[in-house]
Amino acid sequence: MNFKLDKSYKLCSHKVIEAVFEKRQGVKQYPIAMNYLEIALPTQKSLQFVFSVPKKRFKRAVDRNRIKRLLREAVRHTKWPLEEFLMQNQRQIAIFIVYLASEEMDYQTLLTKVDQLFQKLKHELEKKEPKL
RNA sequence: GGUGUAAAUCAAUUUAUCGCUGUUCCGUUUUAAUGGAAGAGAGGAAAGUCUGGGCAGUAUAGAGCACCGUACUUCCUAACGGGAAGGUCGUUGAUGUGUGAAUGUCAACGAACAGAUAGUGCCGCAGAAAGGAAAACUACCAUGAUCUAGACGCUGUCUUGUCAUGGAAAAGGUGAAAAGGUGAGGUAAGAGCUCACCGUACCGGUGGUGACAUCGGUUGCAAGGUAAACCUUACGGACUGAAAGAUCAUGUAUACCAAGAAUUAAGGGCUGCUCGCUCUUUUCGCUUGCGAGACUUGGAGGGUAGAUCGAUAGAUGCUGACGGUGACGUCAGUACUAGAUAAAUGAUAAAUAGAUGUGGAAACACGGAAACAGGACCCGGCUUACGGUUUAUGCCUAUU
């Protein structure tokens, strides 16, 4: 089980991010939305993430940073089943995570939500496999 | 005890597990990945972007105007619109002196605090009049007239009214503001008309680096407010902004450079037309001034996306001595690796300690890191947000 989440998991390429939003594939579980796309990434990792908290809802940088840190912590603990599944099948996906709520939530609820989302995502990817 | 002001100071600590971003060291292999260890990792405002610099690039012979900024004095500083000390003025409180107008002392707080006889503008409504020493509503005084009414001592006199001419600028009302103030003399009534005192202006002496202070004198007091209205004076200011800029890699326009050649081109004017003469063009606010020019050949390389540098040891902090009223300066010692890039400091569990608060007579119990807030080239300030602790001090209240 890999609990690491270092720089190589960070999605930076403008082109890939734009592509993710053009496809509009996503799973949602309040207060989090994940847009994803299966695409060849310039890394050996099978996953890359963007964490986003809108400035319109959270005016202060302190609040945005705090929520992003909590999300990153939750993802770090729950991503391993999905990552192993992708590694076995030699697939790569980019994920754009957006925080939708306008209030800060505690770590435990975020952890369960993120876990549920990754399970959903895994199901959808399993369904799609035959097409490829 | 309450409340205000000023200054100083803190912005939790420890352990375990799982992680994040740099640095150093030791390994592994496919040399760009990966494993391990050590040590480092947000603020007093990191914020607002209001300012001053460093740094970088571009521009610039010089001068004037325009534009922008600053504005009591002296000093500090790399510099400042910042700071220190001082001056003046104002407000409030306390307390004196004087018949009064005024004025002294103490304390706290505040001041965008140069110039209003350089000029221009504005001052609504109200009011006679709002800036020209002007005006005359009520009221005042004098002289004349007699159409009014009344009294008496009745050919007249007096009082009152009305009208006319003149005096005066005191009183009233208006207004934010009405042209020195108080007291006395003076006068037909009045008036700095005169006098004393007060205020103010000017001149001179003394003290101070200076703003100013103080003393004395004077044919002055006739000319308000507004410069956060235009403006005047003095001083200062080139522009851009790390997304600056440099290097690497990629490899192409005619902006750039050099040489050659040429004195040409476009538009306007003079003329019926051509030639010719003459003016303008450009330097990006304008003028003056100084320069340049179409074309050909050669050189040199633009944009997009990316990497590295720029980029973290400095006008640095702390301690001590000396100089200075102080801001601050000098010397000595000592300490200090944040450096990310859609952007690192987190999560979980426990312990220590723990303000306000709640209950209680007290002991104590409960409760629980909590306010404002997250670097983005770096420093000096200012402003704004905000929790606690300590010290000093003004005012109010209570007790002794």
Place this chain on the structure above:
RNA sequence: UGGCCUAUGGUGUAACUGGCAACACGUCGGUUUUUGGUACCGAAGAGUCUAGGUUCGAGCCCUAGUGGGCCAA
């Protein structure tokens, strides 16, 4: 990151050089109509984003803050 603009009834805009905050639409009441609309008559509704300052007087001038918007890659 740097620069600039703006805020006025419920909505959209005025208010010139500082001097009683105006207009349209909408809202409400009435008249007309069998009823509704149209039309006509009338009324209410801001004290100018917030806090200070300058001034006799501030929507306007100055300072600080808050919200909204725009430009530069």
